[in-house]
Amino acid sequence: MGNNRLSRFEYLIIGVRRVKRMAIDSGATSIEICPSILPADFSRLGEEITMLEDSGADRIHWDVMDGNFVPNLTIGPDIVASCRKCASIPFEAHLMVEDPDLLAPLYIEAGCELIMVHVESVRHLDRTLNEILNQNAKVGVTLNPSTPLESIENVLHLLDQVLIMSVNPGFGGQKYLPSQEVKIRKLKKLVQDQDLSIDIEIDGGINEGTVAQATAAGANVFVAGSAIFNHPEGPATAIAALREIAETS
Numbered sequence: 001m002g003n004n005r006l007s008r009f010e011y012l013i014i015g016v017r018r019v020k021r022m023a024i025d026s027g028a029t030s031i032e033i034c035p036s037i038l039p040a041d042f043s044r045l046g047e048e049i050t051m052l053e054d055s056g057a058d059r060i061h062w063d064v065m066d067g068n069f070v071p072n073l074t075i076g077p078d079i080v081a082s083c084r085k086c087a088s089i090p091f092e093a094h095l096m097v098e099d100p101d102l103l104a105p106l107y108i109e110a111g112c113e114l115i116m117v118h119v120e121s122v123r124h125l126d127r128t129l130n131e132i133l134n135q136n137a138k139v140g141v142t143l144n145p146s147t148p149l150e151s152i153e154n155v156l157h158l159l160d161q162v163l164i165m166s167v168n169p170g171f172g173g174q175k176y177l178p179s180q181e182v183k184i185r186k187l188k189k190l191v192q193d194q195d196l197s198i199d200i201e202i203d204g205g206i207n208e209g210t211v212a213q214a215t216a217a218g219a220n221v222f223v224a225g226s227a228i229f230n231h232p233e234g235p236a237t238a239i240a241a242l243r244e245i246a247e248t249s
Helices: 008-026 042-054 077-086 100-110 125-133 149-158 180-193 211-217 235-247
Strands: 032-035 060-065 091-096 114-118 138-143 161-165 199-203 221-224
Touching: 032 235, 042 060, 042 077, 042 235, 060 100, 077 091, 077 100, 091 100, 091 138, 100 114, 100 125, 114 125, 114 161, 125 138, 125 149, 138 149, 149 180, 161 180, 180 199, 180 211, 211 221, 211 235, 221 235
Parallel strands: 032 060, 032 221, 060 091, 091 114, 114 138, 138 161, 161 199, 199 221
Antiparallel strands: none
């Protein structure tokens, strides 16, 4: 007689799907966990992305760095395109680059459904955002820790997402900056006052010890790299734990 007992991994995935259905049915803002692929094994990147989807990830977060806007150099659009067939969940590109107007179309063509540009690197923000929207992609803006919310108040109506950096961009594994929670609270109030539908994403130092306070401040989308890839019980356990903490905070 076969063994019909579910594994712990299967129970975790069932729980994740149940929470997602409850959020959708209630009309609540959905909690999403978006693994950054920076800590992945790049020699088997496609397999890593498939594993993340199977582990309950909501999106894949591509940290695109050009070696100029930030010191590090990471992923070109060809790599993203080669991995698109490895997962059905959305791809989002976080463009930490000097010229997002040049590169955004390449990452859209590579299969990224959401493009995020840094306010600090864009000369004509309204124009840039509309160009991305005109290519049938979703659009977001990213704010570095020292960048004020006032820089995006006049374009909020164009946005699908705002990404608040809780570290200075360029490297993984940095410590969370709790000072950014004030910015998240102000942003959440702006979004609610204008009756907008905008995800508030946070990136930097997100783990089981920081996700609750970020959620309490108003974030609903969480980028995590080290906390997922380095979890002693594996990515599925890490993603489920982050989601459970955020859902109950």
